[in-house]
Amino acid sequence: DAKTTQPPSMDCAEGRAANLPCNHSTISGNEYVYWYRQIHSQGPQYIIHGLKNNETNEMASLIITEDRKSSTLILPHATLRDTAVYYCIVRVEYSTLTFGKGTMLLVSP
Amino acid sequence: EAQVTQNPRYLITVTGKKLTVTCSQNMNHEYMSWYRQDPGLGLRQIYYSMNVEVTDKGDVPEGYKVSRKEKRNFPLILESPSPNQTSLYFCASSPTQWDVNTGELFFGEGSRLTVL
Numbered sequence: 001d002a003k004t005t006q007p008p009s010m011d012c013a014e015g016r017a018a019n020l021p022c023n024h025s026t027i028s029g030n031e032y033v034y035w036y037r038q039i040h041s042q043g044p045q046y047i048i049h050g051l052k053n054n055e056t057n058e059m060a061s062l063i064i065t066e067d068r069k070s071s072t073l074i075l076p077h078a079t080l081r082d083t084a085v086y087y088c089i090v091r092v093e094y095s096t097l098t099f100g101k102g103t104m105l106l107v108s109p
Numbered sequence: 110e111a112q113v114t115q116n117p118r119y120l121i122t123v124t125g126k127k128l129t130v131t132c133s134q135n136m137n138h139e140y141m142s143w144y145r146q147d148p149g150l151g152l153r154q155i156y157y158s159m160n161v162e163v164t165d166k167g168d169v170p171e172g173y174k175v176s177r178k179e180k181r182n183f184p185l186i187l188e189s190p191s192p193n194q195t196s197l198y199f200c201a202s203s204p205t206q207w208d209v210n211t212g213e214l215f216f217g218e219g220s221r222l223t224v225l
Binding site: 036041098099102 | 167221
Protein backbone atom coordinates (compact mmCIF):
# COMPACT_ATOMS: atom_id res chain seq x y z
CA ASP A 1 0.00 0.00 0.00
CA ALA A 2 1.14 3.56 -0.70
CA LYS A 3 2.50 5.50 2.26
CA THR A 4 0.92 8.70 3.49
CA THR A 5 2.40 11.84 4.98
CA GLN A 6 0.43 13.97 7.41
CA PRO A 7 1.47 16.88 9.61
CA PRO A 8 1.91 15.69 13.19
CA SER A 9 -0.36 18.36 14.64
CA MET A 10 -2.77 21.15 13.70
CA ASP A 11 -4.84 23.73 15.55
CA CYS A 12 -8.29 24.99 14.71
CA ALA A 13 -10.65 27.48 16.34
CA GLU A 14 -14.06 26.21 17.33
CA GLY A 15 -16.66 26.91 14.66
CA ARG A 16 -14.11 27.29 11.89
CA ALA A 17 -13.41 24.77 9.16
CA ALA A 18 -10.62 22.31 9.85
CA ASN A 19 -8.68 21.32 6.74
CA LEU A 20 -6.44 18.31 7.27
CA PRO A 21 -4.00 17.54 4.47
CA CYS A 22 -2.61 14.20 3.44
CA ASN A 23 0.07 13.48 0.89
CA HIS A 24 0.02 10.13 -0.91
CA SER A 25 2.20 10.80 -3.94
CA THR A 26 2.85 7.11 -4.67
CA ILE A 27 -0.81 6.09 -4.68
CA SER A 28 -1.75 3.66 -7.40
CA GLY A 29 -4.88 3.62 -9.50
CA ASN A 30 -6.73 1.01 -7.47
CA GLU A 31 -5.99 2.43 -4.02
CA TYR A 32 -8.68 4.17 -2.03
CA VAL A 33 -8.18 6.99 0.45
CA TYR A 34 -9.71 6.45 3.89
CA TRP A 35 -9.95 8.73 6.89
CA TYR A 36 -10.45 7.60 10.47
CA ARG A 37 -10.14 9.48 13.73
CA GLN A 38 -9.36 8.46 17.28
CA ILE A 39 -10.55 10.45 20.24
CA HIS A 40 -8.20 9.97 23.17
CA SER A 41 -7.71 6.22 23.75
CA GLN A 42 -11.10 5.35 22.29
CA GLY A 43 -11.48 3.01 19.33
CA PRO A 44 -10.85 4.63 15.95
CA GLN A 45 -13.94 5.85 14.13
CA TYR A 46 -14.50 5.74 10.38
CA ILE A 47 -15.09 9.14 8.79
CA ILE A 48 -15.11 8.86 5.01
CA HIS A 49 -13.40 7.26 2.04
CA GLY A 50 -13.07 7.83 -1.71
CA LEU A 51 -11.29 6.80 -4.89
CA LYS A 52 -11.26 9.71 -7.35
CA ASN A 53 -14.26 11.91 -6.78
CA ASN A 54 -14.82 14.25 -3.90
CA GLU A 55 -17.05 12.78 -1.23
CA THR A 56 -19.26 14.27 1.45
CA ASN A 57 -21.20 12.79 4.32
CA GLU A 58 -22.71 14.04 7.55
CA MET A 59 -19.32 14.17 9.25
CA ALA A 60 -16.94 15.59 6.69
CA SER A 61 -15.91 16.22 3.10
CA LEU A 62 -13.03 14.57 1.29
CA ILE A 63 -11.31 16.45 -1.49
CA ILE A 64 -8.96 14.42 -3.68
CA THR A 65 -6.73 16.23 -6.17
CA GLU A 66 -7.07 15.37 -9.83
CA ASP A 67 -3.73 13.57 -9.89
CA ARG A 68 -4.75 11.79 -6.65
CA LYS A 69 -1.40 12.53 -5.04
CA SER A 70 -2.94 14.35 -2.13
CA SER A 71 -6.23 14.83 -0.37
CA THR A 72 -7.83 17.06 2.24
CA LEU A 73 -10.33 16.14 4.91
CA ILE A 74 -12.62 19.05 5.75
CA LEU A 75 -14.60 19.34 8.97
CA PRO A 76 -16.82 22.30 8.06
CA HIS A 77 -17.57 23.59 11.57
CA ALA A 78 -15.13 22.12 14.04
CA THR A 79 -16.27 21.61 17.63
CA LEU A 80 -14.30 20.80 20.75
CA ARG A 81 -15.41 17.18 20.38
CA ASP A 82 -13.55 17.00 17.08
CA THR A 83 -10.24 17.13 18.97
CA ALA A 84 -8.66 13.81 18.00
CA VAL A 85 -5.93 12.09 16.01
CA TYR A 86 -6.92 11.87 12.34
CA TYR A 87 -5.53 9.06 10.21
CA CYS A 88 -5.26 9.16 6.44
CA ILE A 89 -4.90 5.67 4.99
CA VAL A 90 -4.56 4.45 1.44
CA ARG A 91 -5.65 0.93 0.79
CA VAL A 92 -6.00 -1.39 -2.14
CA GLU A 93 -9.24 -3.35 -2.20
CA TYR A 94 -8.07 -6.70 -0.93
CA SER A 95 -5.83 -5.54 1.87
CA THR A 96 -6.16 -4.60 5.50
CA LEU A 97 -6.08 -1.10 6.89
CA THR A 98 -2.65 0.06 8.08
CA PHE A 99 -2.70 3.00 10.46
CA GLY A 100 0.16 5.51 10.54
CA LYS A 101 0.79 8.21 13.14
CA GLY A 102 -1.87 10.61 11.94
CA THR A 103 -2.46 14.29 12.70
CA MET A 104 -3.37 15.45 16.18
CA LEU A 105 -6.08 18.10 15.68
CA LEU A 106 -6.66 20.40 18.62
CA VAL A 107 -9.85 22.46 18.48
CA SER A 108 -9.77 25.41 20.84
CA PRO A 109 -12.56 27.70 22.10
CA GLU B 110 -27.42 -0.72 19.23
CA ALA B 111 -24.74 -1.88 16.81
CA GLN B 112 -21.52 -2.35 18.68
CA VAL B 113 -18.28 -4.20 19.28
CA THR B 114 -17.89 -5.17 22.93
CA GLN B 115 -14.59 -5.99 24.55
CA ASN B 116 -13.96 -7.38 28.01
CA PRO B 117 -12.23 -6.68 30.26
CA ARG B 118 -11.69 -2.97 29.66
CA TYR B 119 -8.83 -2.85 32.13
CA LEU B 120 -6.66 -5.66 33.45
CA ILE B 121 -3.48 -5.89 35.46
CA THR B 122 -1.91 -9.33 35.50
CA VAL B 123 1.42 -11.02 36.09
CA THR B 124 3.88 -12.64 33.73
CA GLY B 125 2.86 -16.12 32.66
CA LYS B 126 -0.74 -16.07 33.83
CA LYS B 127 -2.93 -16.99 30.88
CA LEU B 128 -5.64 -14.53 29.99
CA THR B 129 -8.35 -14.05 27.39
CA VAL B 130 -9.75 -10.79 26.10
CA THR B 131 -13.19 -11.34 24.66
CA CYS B 132 -14.65 -9.54 21.67
CA SER B 133 -18.23 -9.77 20.50
CA GLN B 134 -20.10 -7.96 17.72
CA ASN B 135 -23.84 -7.86 17.12
CA MET B 136 -23.80 -6.76 13.47
CA ASN B 137 -23.43 -10.17 11.80
CA HIS B 138 -20.07 -9.07 10.40
CA GLU B 139 -17.87 -11.58 8.63
CA TYR B 140 -14.56 -9.83 9.23
CA MET B 141 -13.02 -9.33 12.67
CA SER B 142 -9.58 -8.18 13.72
CA TRP B 143 -7.38 -7.44 16.72
CA TYR B 144 -5.00 -4.47 16.96
CA ARG B 145 -2.62 -3.29 19.61
CA GLN B 146 -1.67 0.34 20.11
CA ASP B 147 1.57 1.48 21.64
CA PRO B 148 3.01 5.00 21.98
CA GLY B 149 5.05 5.94 18.93
CA LEU B 150 4.13 2.75 17.08
CA GLY B 151 0.52 3.42 16.20
CA LEU B 152 -2.05 0.69 15.65
CA ARG B 153 -0.65 -2.66 14.58
CA GLN B 154 -2.72 -5.64 13.51
CA ILE B 155 -2.27 -8.85 15.52
CA TYR B 156 -4.68 -11.32 13.92
CA TYR B 157 -7.70 -11.16 11.70
CA SER B 158 -10.53 -13.45 10.65
CA MET B 159 -12.44 -13.30 7.41
CA ASN B 160 -15.15 -15.68 8.61
CA VAL B 161 -15.91 -18.51 11.00
CA GLU B 162 -13.00 -20.93 11.38
CA VAL B 163 -10.76 -18.72 9.18
CA THR B 164 -7.99 -16.80 10.92
CA ASP B 165 -4.74 -15.24 9.70
CA LYS B 166 -1.72 -13.56 11.22
CA GLY B 167 -1.37 -9.82 11.06
CA ASP B 168 1.81 -7.84 11.54
CA VAL B 169 2.57 -8.74 15.18
CA PRO B 170 1.07 -12.19 15.98
CA GLU B 171 3.85 -13.51 18.24
CA GLY B 172 2.62 -14.38 21.73
CA TYR B 173 -1.06 -14.33 20.79
CA LYS B 174 -3.70 -16.84 19.74
CA VAL B 175 -7.20 -16.34 18.43
CA SER B 176 -10.19 -18.47 17.55
CA ARG B 177 -13.36 -17.89 15.57
CA LYS B 178 -15.82 -20.64 16.43
CA GLU B 179 -18.84 -18.37 16.11
CA LYS B 180 -19.43 -15.43 13.82
CA ARG B 181 -20.03 -12.95 16.62
CA ASN B 182 -17.05 -13.79 18.86
CA PHE B 183 -13.30 -13.39 18.32
CA PRO B 184 -11.36 -13.86 21.57
CA LEU B 185 -7.70 -12.90 21.92
CA ILE B 186 -5.68 -15.34 24.02
CA LEU B 187 -2.39 -14.62 25.70
CA GLU B 188 -1.12 -18.05 26.78
CA SER B 189 1.87 -16.74 28.73
CA PRO B 190 1.75 -12.95 28.92
CA SER B 191 4.98 -10.98 29.15
CA PRO B 192 5.60 -7.32 30.03
CA ASN B 193 6.13 -6.41 26.35
CA GLN B 194 2.47 -7.27 25.78
CA THR B 195 1.45 -4.37 27.99
CA SER B 196 -0.63 -2.34 25.57
CA LEU B 197 -4.01 -0.98 24.56
CA TYR B 198 -5.91 -3.58 22.55
CA PHE B 199 -8.72 -2.97 20.09
CA CYS B 200 -11.08 -5.40 18.45
CA ALA B 201 -12.73 -4.38 15.18
CA SER B 202 -15.25 -5.79 12.74
CA SER B 203 -16.65 -5.01 9.31
CA PRO B 204 -19.22 -6.61 7.01
CA THR B 205 -16.45 -8.03 4.89
CA GLN B 206 -12.81 -7.31 4.23
CA TRP B 207 -13.22 -7.64 0.52
CA ASP B 208 -15.91 -5.11 -0.27
CA VAL B 209 -14.03 -1.84 -0.26
CA ASN B 210 -17.25 0.07 -0.62
CA THR B 211 -18.32 -0.86 2.86
CA GLY B 212 -15.12 0.82 3.92
CA GLU B 213 -15.92 0.94 7.53
CA LEU B 214 -14.22 -0.85 10.38
CA PHE B 215 -16.16 -0.71 13.65
CA PHE B 216 -13.91 -0.64 16.70
CA GLY B 217 -14.52 -1.64 20.27
CA GLU B 218 -13.78 0.67 23.20
CA GLY B 219 -10.40 -0.89 23.89
CA SER B 220 -8.85 -3.06 26.59
CA ARG B 221 -5.92 -1.69 28.53
CA LEU B 222 -3.69 -4.55 29.61
CA THR B 223 -0.75 -4.29 32.00
CA VAL B 224 1.55 -7.27 32.50
CA LEU B 225 3.84 -7.02 35.53
